[in-house]
Each structure stands twice: as C-alpha cells, then as structure tokens.
C-alpha cells in the first residue's frame with residue numbers, strides 16, 4: 001500500500017456491492033480458455049477479481065502435456081487465493097508467486113522453456129476500504145469508473161503497438177516477440193514477467209466501478225467500434241454482461257467475411273469474459 005493511502009482505513013464504509021461474471025467459449029465444441037473469479041473474503045472489507053485469457057497454442061508441439069484450461073485453472077486459482085489471503089502482498093508479487101506455483105506444478109513433466117508453454121493474459125484488481133490496486137499484463141482490459149462517471153481504461157498495449165508485418169506468422173512472433181524484449185509479455189512460466197505489467201493504486205473513493213474484459217469481449221470497442229470504453233461500461237451496467245457478449249456474437253456473425261474480426265485476432269469467435277464489480 002503506498003504511503004498516500006495510509007491512514008484512510010475505515011474512511012470508506014464497505015456497503016453492499018454488486019458483481020456479475022459472464023464467460024463464454026468462442027465455439028461450443030472447444031473448451032473455454034478464459035478464467036474468471038471474484039474473491040470476497042469473509043472480512044467483508046474488500047475483494048478481488050481475476051481474469052485470464054489463455055493463449056491458444058499452435059497445432060505443433062508446445063513442450064507441455066497439459067491443456068490451456070489446466071494452466072488457466074491453476075494460475076487463476078493461485079491468483080484468487082493469494083489476492084485475498086495475502087492482502088498486503090503487492091499484486092506484482094502476487095502474480096510472480098502464482099506463476100512460480102503454477103510452473104512448479106508441471107516443471108517435472110514439461111519443457112517450460114518452450115516459447116509456446118501455456119500462457120495467459122492477466123487482469124487483477126483488489127479493493128480494500130482504503131485503496132483499489134490493479135494490474136494488467138497483455139491484451140485484456142480493465143475499466144475504472146470514477147464517481148463522476150469518467151471511465152479510464154487500463155491497457156497493456158505492447159501487442160497493439162507492434163506493426164502488423166511483425167505479426168505475420170506464429171513462427172516470427174514466437175522467435176522474436178513473444179515474451180521478448182521489444183515484443184509483448186504474457187504470464188507463462190517465468191515469474192519475473194510480473195514486473196512488466198501495467199500497475200497502479202488509487203484511493204478507494206476514486207473508483208466506483210471496475211470492469212474486466214478479455215479481448216473476445218473488448219471487440220465491442222476495439223474491433224467493431226460500437227462505442228468507446230465508457231459506452232461499453234454503461235452497456236454492461238444497464239443491460240448486463242451477457243448483453244455485451246451477445247452483441248459481440250451478433251456483430252461477428254454479421255461480419256461474415258471476417259473482415260473486421262480478422263483485423264483483431266484472426267478468429268471469428270473468441271472466448272469472451274466480462275467481470276463487473278460495483279464497489
């Protein structure tokens with residue numbers, strides 16, 4: 001907790017809060033590789049949210065015997081536990097420990113140095129009576145709404161800033177950019193990646209609502225341009241998280257040629273997760 005937040009303990013009363021969580025696979029016949037949780041510890045004085053988007057592996061070998069859902073369940077489970085059980089541990093350290101714990105679960109059976117070892121994007125947020133902490137690694141999004149309605153997106157835009165030409169083939173990406181200096185970073189097997197995340201802490205009274213989105217849901221803004229981040233948060237508040245995912249699916253189906261979706265990630269439908277927390 002930064003010094004600026006000390007002494008605020010108890011200033012903001014923890015009242016009723018509202019949370020909503022929706023996670024839907026891109027294709028019914030494929031397992032959902034996203035993970036989402038909301039942790040509300042028994043103290044009733046705070047909570048946490050975790051959203052992961054497991055990176056779909058190539059058809060070629062990855063050095064790992066396990067599935068992406070196996071990986072995201074372990075990493076997400078560890079993050080959920082550590083964010084609530086160790087409330088004073090900074091989120092960067094929480095992520096570092098969770099990556100290390102997950103790596104240890106398959107270090108004996110798998111080649112964790114493979115560039116396509118299971119990996120995920122990460123959004124973490126944790127709130128207490130004094131503060132809201134957040135962490136974003138890779139291309140999922142966290143929206144922070146202030147009491148006056150201002151919405152600030154927290155984005156790790158390293159991947160978005162890379163030229164399309166650099167992303168032409170998986171082999172190029174894996175050799176030069178994936179978890180490499182000058183490229184982009186995901187939570188895989190190296191705990192030190194946590195230091196690459198976009199992080200911050202705000203006084204609790206400056207945050208009214210949090211929304212975390214995997215890129216499959218963020219397409220509503222980023223691919224289809226249906227509105228800005230504030231519009232996106234307003235839609236989730238008024239119509240619910242499922243309405244956002246349903247609208248993305250409609251837009252994907254309407255975009256039959258895949259022209260706009262292709263500018264995104266190259267999949268017609270992607271796993272889509274939305275977590276809404278009104279503090």
Ligand SMILES: [Zn+2]
Nearest residue numbers: 064065106110
């Ligand atoms: Zn493995």
